[in-house]
Amino acid sequence: MQRTLTTDDALALPLDVAEPGQAVAAALSARLDRLPATWQLWKLVLLISLGGFFEVYDLIFTGYIAPGMAKSGLLQTTTSNLFGFNGIGAFVAATFSGLFIGTFFFGWLPDKFGRRSVFTFSLLWYSIGSIVMAMQHSSEGLILWRFITGIGVGIEIVTIDSYVTEMVPQQMRGRAMAFNQAIMFAAAPASALLSWWLVPIAPFGIDGWRYVVLAGALGAVIVWFVRRAVPESPRWLATHHRTEEAEREIARLEQAAVRESGRELPPPAPVVTPPAHRRASLAELWKPPYRARLLMLIAFNLCQAIGYYGFANWVPTLLIGQGVHVTRSLLYAFVIAIALPCGPLLAMLVADRIERKWLIVGSAFAVLVFGLLFSQARGATALIVLGILISLAGQMISVCYHAYQAELFPTAVRCRANGVVYSASRVGAMMSGFIIAALLRDFGVQGVFAGITCCMLAVMVSIGAFGPRTNGVSLDEISG
Template sequence: MTTLEGASDLRAADHPARADTSQAAGTGEISARLDRLPATRAVWKLILLLSLGFFFELYDLLYTGYVAPGLVKSGILTPTTTGLFGTSGVASFIAALFCGLFIGTVACGFLADRFGRRAIFTWSLLWYVAANTVMAFQDTASGLNLWRFISGMGIGVELITIGTYMSELAPKHLRGRAFAICQTIGFSAVPVVAFLSYLLVPAAPFGVDGWRWVVLLGGISALFVWYFRRNLPESPRWLASKGRIREANEVLARLEAQVERQYGQPLPEPGTPDPAPRKAGFADMWKPPYRKRTLMLIAFHIFQTIGFYGFANWVPTLLVKQGITVTSSLLYTTVIGLAAPLGPLLGYWIADRFERKHVIVCMAALNIVSGLLFSQAASAVAIVMLGVLLTLAGNIISFTYHAYQQELYPTAIRARAVGFVYSWSRLSAVFSSFVIAFTLKEFGVTGVFVFIAGAMALVIVAIGLMGPRTLGKSLESISH
């Protein structure tokens, strides 16, 4: 830091009002410098490291549906419940995960705002890996559900942290594509976990139930991310929002030096800094302009969860209910799972070209049509094709809203605010898993997909009528 900068910091410290002005100016400048960075290897490396964390996050989040037949086969769980909220069925296992996710997002989202993106990214990963490892050795429904709940808390914190981290490190011209690549890598976990489940769940290698191997392999592999996290810097935007302008400048200067070497010419001049939002607290979520966004995202998350997880977590069980064997069901879902990373990969080409709200609305409509046709499908070809369409639509919605919701709040409360609205999806999943189990028992597969279609119609209404436009705007300008 130069003598002039040091003197400025000292003067600001003596005058609180001047300190606030100085911090706001510094935050705006940091943001403008980040947003003008070209898409070089140094920038993509950060995105890829976060994406690797997201891969194992989704592996642990989405193996639920794939190991469910194995849990039933081993006698630990039953496919349906005797009552609406029975604790011995597959629904209770799914609900335990989402209860944990709810607590992790609503009660612990503030951790990344308080202690930084990098630290919470690391510790929440270790948390859920340890919990899943213990869960893999449980033999009772109560033990299984307890440790799935604990691992869900860690997964919930990690999901919020990765999204926040990504939105703050990616330049504005790259933000949509960054989330598309992150989700492409993340959803590559779906065919991996589907294939491992196909190989292992019907078997018992070395006398150990196959579902336990699926759980353990994900946890062991995730520890590699903990090793590589040393290459991730703290978010300069977060540092600046905390008044740590000197540290933010140091982190950003190192990144700029790497980018400039790879760019081969001087970096573009930063644009005019957008004024940073005033210091925000949690209560600001309920004041204009954030109140409308908060209500929109709460409604969106309540209903999108029914569509996304209603298919992802239940498809093997739904197929078995249609008379298809466990082995054939897992084979079909493995093939369908191959399409999972293709959704966000296709989205890469539209991510920074079309408004995020319009993409969500169109994909929700595709989900409705494909789901209703899937419920009537009988042939293997129809099941796989419609399953692929449902997967593509769901995953394009997923990467789009992960980018979208991070854009709608200021840096000071981004993790807490997104954690709060995102937590409603977890709460929704807790109850919808029991409702789907009940609907499956009483009304069959068709009833389940009618229920899902109604939920996705409400997604279209919420986003279509209340969602603001964000394409190509800086995070600071969207926050005003």
């Protein structure tokens, strides 16, 4: 039986009356949710997002630096060795394997040790791993350290989504995640241009691909110092009985909001005491109501990743399949890639105005329609325009689901749940290469988009039929 209470009432409850910190946490969350969208909050989202920039930078340069590694003799490109331990296939597999391990097996770390602590720890892990990887001179060492670095990136992924979700009030969660994604995906053209410039050359006798890797590692170290200004999530602090620290952080945000707005804050909304959580464990996620949400998001992540990467990673090849010369296909692919950071900026206009679950469903339908049109197009203009539209729709899905899946679970297990469902996306990304290759070989470009259509239909059904509504709803109410 749920009951409402005021903020003062909840804060006055001793921990042996309220379920371990839950009433206190709900009261503090209500204070955070009544904050306006101030510059202070946007600055916090920006600082958190800078770490995500290097996550995307790391993923994007995987394909760009592989030719440079092959040129230096570290990786083989012959058909017989493509999937061997010294082939490009092994390098790509090591990347996604590390991401899977990081998200699935270590997603619990931010729930136990805090968002801020694991946030900075995983960024340093990525930096050190990248520096060591850039110094390798054997394929075995290169692939090993690529795997180790991928684990750090995987931990960072689940931490960022939960961190952003918990640091902002309910009325700006969608815009905050869209802004986060815009900052992150600005790394796509940056990585492409830096690789285009450095990979073919060897400044000072050092392979150019090593500079590309080191640039990301050193940039992440700089951002680590900047992000020391980011506080721990007050919601996480409250659920771990660190009420004084949570109170201090929220009071600081409230004071900044009053200074910026020039007026007093409205009173907090009545607090809905959330249900008790037995323990922050994987077993907790297999109990109602989280079990249904977990299964829904696992199916969604698996299918959306196959559809998303089935286009994003195969754009040049699909263009060639449509009769475009290889040189022009790379140029067209770069133009299409520029749309990646633009999609989240457009999403900021609607992310909190239209229900997130329906934005995901509508965007999946757009990918379906534009993809089928792309498979029939032949002219350069039509291919580029349709490719950009597919990218924009795919980015809308990405923006919305990163916010959506972080909203559906309570603070105590948010990162663990994100890790489990996001690991399905990593599996889908790994599978997409083999699935798309088989469809392209046997059925051509039309077959590829028929497969993507099936994936988008699964996305529409899973979210549209089984996903709850979240826009403008407090995290505690969604958890209940």
